[in-house]
Amino acid sequence: MNSLSEKSNAQYPVILKIVNLKKYFPTPRGTVKAVDDISFNVLEGETLALVGESGSGKTTTAHVILGKYTATAGSVLYKNTEIGYMPLIKRPLWLRREIQIVFQDPATSLNPKKTVKDIVEVAIKIHYPKLAKLERTRKLLELVEYIGLTEDYLFKLPGELGGGEKQLIALVRALATDPRFLILDEPTSALDVSGQSRILKTLLNVQRDRKLTYILITHDLAVVRNISHRVAVMYLGKIVEMAPTEELYSKPLHPYTQMLLSSIPTLTEEESKLLPKGIESKGEIPSAINPPPGCRFHTRCPYATETCKKIEPPDINVASNVHVVKCWLYAEESKVKP
């Protein structure tokens, strides 16, 4: 049975399992294949980063997990329950309590007419209806102070807060339900440098204290480096490379990953030394309605061969299942035939 305590207390080493997920959007101009057959697991307590640029499908994937969209094909298993076809509004309360989200734009993710207290209190009211008002307020004050803000923030309106602070409040709201799985949708993109480090530090602390699992959606490779355990690089609806963070940055295999890394403007000498040389950013992301045949990256890849243009490369395991690349360049070593 789906009883609350059963689900929450049982151990789920693989808390989220995505299998052959596809999400297509029919439009008048054709079908947008936003996510086109991706698979990955997320372990409890880890942070998996989905990295990519616009059109990569990372945001769509997050929204399918959230329930804003339902999957076109494939499955999304949360604690072994299929949630890929459950829109958010139809989800049971326990599921909505466990999976929460922090949105990208702090300015629109908080109701501009509600005070901080109202925003957070509602979360507690819904999931802990038996608590008296005094207890609720106590709980919410404790949360706000845990995040590092003071009690005078409670009565402010979002318009009176800075970007970084708004994002912290969005995090407080998400934490108020005592979730297990947090979707972080570009949490730092709209913030200044000082706001970014504050929220990242807080995210790390909270994860450690409460053993949360994060899925981080972003295009900022510096943010990824600092808080994720594993990274999946997406391009035009496919995962082109997936590896533990340190491995990805020291040995980026896929040409697109290399292109991404080489495009980052770096701040220090040390960082500059780390970047892959010899590959420069070229071209633009093709349309997702008519993706290029074969390997989708071939139009911009300096190493593209004839095979690349015709046949889509399979997922190739390099280094014993820990590092996976979708690129013909590595077929030889792994003895994979087109």
Added chain:
Amino acid sequence: MSMPESSTLLKVEDMHVKYKSYWYVYHVLDGVSIYVRPGEKVGLIGESGAGKTTLLKSILKILPPQGRITSGRVLYKGVDLLRCASDYLLEIRRKKVGMIFQDPLAALNPVFTVKEQMLDILKYVYSGSDYTKKDLENTALDLLREVMLPDPERVLHSYPFQLSGGMRQRVVIAMALASAQELLLADEPTTNLDVTIQAQILKLINDLVEKRGLSMILVSHALGMVRGMTERVYVMYGGNIIEEASSTKLFNEPLHPYTKLLVESAPKIIVTKLGEGIRGNPPDYRNPPPGCRFHTRCPYATETCKKIKPVLVEVSKERSVACHLYTEELTKKI
């Protein structure tokens, strides 16, 4: 600054700018002075709200109606743009100084094609010459080619919404370049663009600036971008210039506590301890803190900092800081 006026292209002296709203006055720029030499690439960094865009707009006198320049001079080749004849200022805007605005969606008029908007600008750039409409069109096409737009013909006849973000931004750059024969003002030219496109656009701007020998002021809160594109950098906080240095020196050995915290807090792609961030919020311009505007957030603030505003002082060749920590030594010596 001990710079003889003839060797600078642009010199902003002691600029004070206020914004007046219904019932508040925002004292934004609080005595800002910068200079740019011919062919030099200068960066202007600081968090959003520091006054960077305000400064750029003051140079060309294109502040919104609530903005008032209460004092200061903007010397362009020796002539004060704030007090010159309006025809002269128009000439400068049309032919000498170009500006890349922050948001390409907002900088392009959605109901006109690219061709109409570019011709609008080129008309003024080439006013006084005998260019026909066809000549202007060809010039526009050349500009679009220079910014490496594939299929310039199609882009020329498109509406902004038909172009991708990267293409729009390139059109905006082309338009800015059309009127920038001497100075380019770039205000966050690549926000909202994908990282790989950003790299291409930045390289493009760099190449074009070098090719034409332009001077450039690059405004951004992305520190890495500024480091890669500029020779000298100003750091702004709360409407003041608080540090000035060559770009390598600034990011390797920042002096001002704010700059230090900024460099530390920026997430990096190497494994280091995550910066703490800077506690507190940018100053409220309606009621800015007395003394140094940063003292409320500064870990080293002293009593002096709360009362006396530090002045920008040269501590070594082409390195200045506005901070009591450094200048107190100097004043002690004096």
Added chain:
Amino acid sequence: MVESRELLSLFEKEKAMKRERFKRAWYRFSRSKLALTGLSILLILIISAVFAEYIAPYPQHAGMYANFKERFLPPSSRYLLGTDHVGRDILSRVIFGYRLAFLMIGIVLSIVLPTGTVLGLLAGYYKGRWIEHVIMRLADMFVSIPPLILALSICAILEPNIVNAMIAITLMWWPWYTRMVYSMTAAVRDEPYVWAARALGMRDLHIMFREILPNILGPILTKATLDAAWVLLMGAAISFLGLGAQPPTPDLGTMVSEYMVYFPRYWWMIIGPIVGIAVLIMALNLLGDGLREVFVGE
């Protein structure tokens, strides 16, 4: 652990903050002299209407009364606006006319505002579902009939009196409200904070009224104020055509139609009700503008 004492002081602070915000909103409103003027005039008129019996110099003239010896008297110190063709004091009748006008506006508004808003919220929130189609096509039906004709038909079918006039105006007016609320709701429903509310587990109705409605309330109230003037004009038009309030009821519109025939000989008669209508409309418009300032400033 947070002490209970500290928590209680928090509630005090909360009340203080709310009072502070209200004060600021009032400050914004009061900066506009025109808005203040509108509000003051409106208040004066409302008070006059409520206490009509005490304020009007000849309250009995508002009902069945005739004094043929005093008919057609021009404005004087005894009859400030003169007397009409039956000998009644026009000023008193205008004051009672305001009572009727406010009654009409009040009743129509209190039916249309809640209904239109709720329907609009439902239609906008469930955009794409059957409920949206039903509500909006129904609204379209009513909107497509020219307003006055609809009103007139209703009044012609039913007995012509003031209650039926109000029914007619209500039926005619609700779709405009619904449409406006619908478009605002549809715009807001996909904002991240609404999705966050859904992610939290908030129920749909709760979201509509607690998350979306507060954000669209401003334009609704502003429009309500400006529309009140329109309702008044409609009512006056209906009465003018003889389908609303019947004589001897002192309705401003009816008065205009009654006194019109005596123009230009007894020109002062018609000025009374016309100026009466104009003043009320102006006050409502000024108030509406002032309200807009308050909400835009936020």
